Amino acid sequence: MNLSRPRSNRVIAGVCSAVANRFGWNPTTVRVLTVLSCLLPGPQFVIYIVLWVLIPSE
Incomplete structure (x- = not known):
């Protein structure tokens, strides 16, 4: 499966949907x-934006 x-x-x-489809998970779970991970300290928002830019649209 493509990402x-x-x-x-x-x-x-569509980043969470892309990751869920790639690994066969439920998009709601992702x-x-x-x-929940955004409640923890770290670069989650930056990673999301980077994935938004790097993962191509269908």
Whole structure:
């Protein structure tokens, strides 16, 4: 499976949907884990923006 941001099932940029599709996970689970990780200190927002730029759209 390719890593690409789907045109449908996007909430913000489709990064969580792309990661979920790539690994066969539920997109809602990836979104919840992403939001929970943002509560911890670290560069989560920067990583999300970098993935938004690097992962091609379908």
